[in-house]
Amino acid sequence: MHKRPLAARGAGQWRSAKALVEKQEPGRTAAIFSIKGVHSDMAFGTIRNVRKVFAASELASGSTEPVVALDDASFEFDEGQLVALLGPSGCGKTTLLRIMAGLIQKTSGSVMIGGREVTEPLGDYGFVFQQPSLMPWRSVLDNVLFTMEILKRNDRAARERATHLLDVVGLSGFMQARPHQLSGGMQQRVALCRALIHQPKLLLMDEPFGALDELTRLEMNDLLLRIRKETGASVVFVTHSISEAIYLADKVIVFSRRPARVATEIPIDLPYPRNQQIRFTPAFTQAERLASIALGVIPPVESAA
Numbered sequence: 001m002h003k004r005p006l007a008a009r010g011a012g013q014w015r016s017a018k019a020l021v022e023k024q025e026p027g028r029t030a031a032i033f034s035i036k037g038v039h040s041d042m043a044f045g046t047i048r049n050v051r052k053v054f055a056a057s058e059l060a061s062g063s064t065e066p067v068v069a070l071d072d073a074s075f076e077f078d079e080g081q082l083v084a085l086l087g088p089s090g091c092g093k094t095t096l097l098r099i100m101a102g103l104i105q106k107t108s109g110s111v112m113i114g115g116r117e118v119t120e121p122l123g124d125y126g127f128v129f130q131q132p133s134l135m136p137w138r139s140v141l142d143n144v145l146f147t148m149e150i151l152k153r154n155d156r157a158a159r160e161r162a163t164h165l166l167d168v169v170g171l172s173g174f175m176q177a178r179p180h181q182l183s184g185g186m187q188q189r190v191a192l193c194r195a196l197i198h199q200p201k202l203l204l205m206d207e208p209f210g211a212l213d214e215l216t217r218l219e220m221n222d223l224l225l226r227i228r229k230e231t232g233a234s235v236v237f238v239t240h241s242i243s244e245a246i247y248l249a250d251k252v253i254v255f256s257r258r259p260a261r262v263a264t265e266i267p268i269d270l271p272y273p274r275n276q277q278i279r280f281t282p283a284f285t286q287a288e289r290l291a292s293i294a295l296g297v298i299p300p301v302e303s304a305a
């Protein structure tokens, strides 16, 4: 039970409903479970009409006006899906991730993950931030194991898993190194292993590669897709890069300027496994065009040249 807090009763019901559909209509589970408003309560993650207002007293700026950080954000995702949240800076993406993690309270609306309403940290998620935030005095291995210490599960199996994860991300030769001996990309790989060490079903990533140079970022994108395939975790990935969102995601949720509303959802029908060649296909360009329109970067109808 302590291992999988999300797999409580609600999650069990969700899984058995899905299994039933799979049995009765093999191969159609994905289609049925993505029909909006019909079986929506059976999606793995359901974010519905979420609103967040920061009271004036909470604001560091000394403003007397409350800030509406999120206004009516709604979307869904299935288990194992990778959803990218794309939107301009300050539109409320981090706020939404923190609400999904149960770290802050929403003002209204509903967040269901794995069949349970999120009202407090459930422990069954991993969080990766823009900065790796490693502890400088700890070795790479001990940074990864930190979560397991908190959970009081820092046993041999945990060490084996940490070693395996570090191997997958190409850091097996750096387990005893200190964070300052690593490049930014390597540090972020350690943060990724730390987020996955307790085998969470949901990985929340807040612009994790935004501080990296372009080539390292592309490498990290491929690494994330490999890791995601291996772990089967659902991923909610915040970015303000249009191409990163499309390259990674099963679906891109585009947010409007603050207060954030979902401007549009763009399903990404590019096959997996993906590789960098896919960026130069017509389907990729078309998805970029749709996202650019939704963000207001280009007008909906391009005028003839």
Ligand SMILES: Nc1ncnc2c1ncn2[C@@H]1O[C@H](COP(=O)(O)OP(=O)(O)O)[C@@H](O)[C@H]1O
Pocket: 054, 058, 059, 060, 067, 068, 069, 087, 088, 089, 090, 091, 092, 093, 094, 095, 096, 258
């Ligand atoms: N803890 C907080 N207290 C008060 N206001 C906040 C807090 N966190 C975020 N905000 C405000 O909410 C808005 C959205 O912020 P944020 O979610 O960080 O946007 P994004 O991640 O999309 O850049 C901003 O105007 C920000 O100043």
Ligand SMILES: [Mg+2]
Pocket: 090, 093, 094, 095, 206
């Ligand atoms: Mg942010």
